[in-house]
Amino acid sequence: MTAVDFSKTSLWVSLASITFNPLFWNLAARREYHTHWITKIFNGDKYKGCYAIAITIFTLGLVRDFLYKQALLEQPEWTFLDNSFVRGIALVSFASGMTFVLSSTFMLGITGTFLGDYFGILMDERVVGFPFSVLDNPMYVGSALSFLGSSLWYARPAGLLITAYVWLVYTIALKFEGPFTTMIYSKRTTDVKSDIKRANSKKKL
Template identity: 55%
Template sequence: MASLTTLNWKDIVDVSRPSLWIAVSAIAFNPIAWNIIARNEYKNKTITRIFGGNPRYGCYFLAIMIFSFGMLRDSLATRAMYEQPQVALLPEPYATYVPVALIGVGQLFTITSTWALGITGTFLGDYFGILMDHRVEGFPFNVLRDPMYMGSTISFFGGALWLERPVGLLGALYVYLVYMIALRYEGPFTDMIYSKREASKKEL
């Protein structure tokens, strides 16, 4: 296994591996696709119509799709890392403790945010017209504004350190960038949905 002090960038990232570019594409595909599908649902109710006008069934279907493609993305990213150069990134025992801690924290943020929001709150239910009664302000939302996205990013960092793949650290930064770009579109649109509901309440 190589050491960071004796490497150049070609020893860290093997750009000739197709699996690397498949993983890069999969990471970008998920938030882009779901935002496009969700906006179409808000405007045209395409999925809702498929499920006989039941928005909750439509949201559950989208939740299954998002979760499944998320698992596929993680699998592709892990496979890509295994095909990349392995480098000792941290000395023992930190090489074990740090990635385990990061993965644990990342999963904690992801799981608790899903629990707090529920299925429809997590998986774009507001685009189906399934709105929450009030803003969730408890843990983990009192720690991070976007704990699910941050939790996923932290888990990616932990996975890269666990597998000792420097390309995984670059991949985690890429994940973070993709999420931040998605939030610039997703956040204001969601705020608009709830603002319209409040405006409608005032008119009653």
């Protein structure tokens, strides 16, 4: 018996969902930054726009997790993984992952977590408390750990493959998100300095 059954449609649907989610929120958020298309839908209220995309991203995440579980249940089980030691590792992995995800959300708030900076809702200063004190990207690391914990709990090698793919997708997403977010805050700093210079010039006049 093979460790991974690639003939199962549920496996490919799960991988498609994992691919789609970060692609969607990156494209939607970038378009919002440049055109304010979501904000315009809510009559210029950027907070309502951000909350709307937050609900959308959260819902897509639930769908992704459901599809992942369905894919796991249709995959071959590996008896080597079906023991109390591995299940213990699974629990630690899942609990650690959820801790990183939930604590990140608590520290950043809804707008900080769900792309508020693309809507012009910027943080006053960089968040450095836990979990950001131990990880640069705790949301993504936490999500990957949760996938890993689930795959070990269900003793499915396919879950390990999907988890590796999740990390690959997140790594690629970060290469686009990181520089863009840096650009947004750098522009804010430049704009503030320009405003100060203009204000000082007016005082001299």
